Amino acid sequence: MALSTRPLENAVALVTGASSGIGSATAVSLAGLGACVALVARRQDRLEELAGRLRSAGATVAVIAADVTHQGEADRAVAECVTRLGRLDILVNNAGVMLLGPVVDAPVEEWERMVQINVLGLLYCTHAALPHLLRSAEDSPRGVADLVNISSVAGRETRSGSGVYNATKHGVGAFSDALRKEVTTRHLRVSVVEPGAVDTELASHNRPEILEGMRRRFASIERLTADDVADAIAYIVSRPRHVAINEVLMRPTEQE
Numbered sequence: 001m002a003l004s005t006r007p008l009e010n011a012v013a014l015v016t017g018a019s020s021g022i023g024s025a026t027a028v029s030l031a032g033l034g035a036c037v038a039l040v041a042r043r044q045d046r047l048e049e050l051a052g053r054l055r056s057a058g059a060t061v062a063v064i065a066a067d068v069t070h071q072g073e074a075d076r077a078v079a080e081c082v083t084r085l086g087r088l089d090i091l092v093n094n095a096g097v098m099l100l101g102p103v104v105d106a107p108v109e110e111w112e113r114m115v116q117i118n119v120l121g122l123l124y125c126t127h128a129a130l131p132h133l134l135r136s137a138e139d140s141p142r143g144v145a146d147l148v149n150i151s152s153v154a155g156r157e158t159r160s161g162s163g164v165y166n167a168t169k170h171g172v173g174a175f176s177d178a179l180r181k182e183v184t185t186r187h188l189r190v191s192v193v194e195p196g197a198v199d200t201e202l203a204s205h206n207r208p209e210i211l212e213g214m215r216r217r218f219a220s221i222e223r224l225t226a227d228d229v230a231d232a233i234a235y236i237v238s239r240p241r242h243v244a245i246n247e248v249l250m251r252p253t254e255q256e
């Protein structure tokens with residue numbers, strides 16, 4: 001029996017936060033399955049570098065520098081994707097930030113950044129993409145479309161010192177499940193991916209004292225790689241039309 005190794009041939013995927021970590025690995029993975037990919041993040045140089053690598057491997061790619069915390073930019077990113085690549089079949093809402101520390105005396109600016117990126121940025125991109133995803137679910141050769149939201153183990157459990165990050169990621173999980181119920185009969189699959197510790201740049205934006213605590217906590221653990229998470233995303237979006245993977249919770253084996 002011949003199995004297609006390019007199940008996303010003719011599909012268009014938009015990945016936010018594609019300039020590093022999980023987003024970058026996901027763009028590579030989806031392009032490898034045949035998708036055309038729109039790369040969205042603020043650091044255009046990093047997106048151009050990734051686009052160059054993907055184009056050398058034969059992929060069709062659009063670089064779209066945008067800050068998704070502004071609704072106008074999220075709208076523009078989705079519109080540009082559709083104009084340049086012709087459609088939108090898969091949205092991976094991955095852009096995010098994790099700023100940890102006690103709630104007591106926390107710098108409120110850190111909370112605002114997390115809510116703006118992890119919650120509002122994801123909502124703005126979703127709002128802009130939904131009409132295109134629903135159309136694609138109706139008229140694309142796959143007969144289905146995908147919205148994949150990247151949450152975290154922190155969206156399933158809480159920790160002291162992670163209160164507002166927990167709030168944003170629990171919010172992503174709640175929103176994803178409610179939206180899934182709203183659109184699944186129209187063949188738009190909504191999935192949530194909840195990784196444990198992944199070796200990326202994510203922790204580096206924390207204050208030095210917080211960063212040191214995180215280094216100690218994970219010093220003896222072999223963390224997930226961005227490719228491990230990208231594999232899970234690729235699995236989700238390459239299932240047959242009648243199979244919806246609603247949720248993937250994944251941890252490094254050594255993480256409790």
Ligand SMILES: NC(=O)c1ccc[n+]([C@@H]2O[C@H](COP(=O)([O-])OP(=O)(O)OC[C@H]3O[C@@H](n4cnc5c(N)ncnc54)[C@H](OP(=O)(O)O)[C@@H]3O)[C@@H](O)[C@H]2O)c1
Pocket residue numbers: 016017018019020021022023040041042043044046066067068069094095096097098117121150151152153194195196197198199200201202203226
């Ligand atoms: N690493 C982990 O341990 C882990 C665990 C569970 C869940 N996650 C989640 O996985 C997702 C990806 O994180 P990562 O680990 O891959 O971290 P990362 O390497 O720091 O990537 C974060 C990405 O988000 C982008 N981004 C940040 N603010 C943005 C904005 N305003 N507009 C557009 N893009 C923006 C960044 O690009 P620019 O700076 O170029 O804009 C970057 O590409 C996040 O949602 C995170 O919460 C990570």
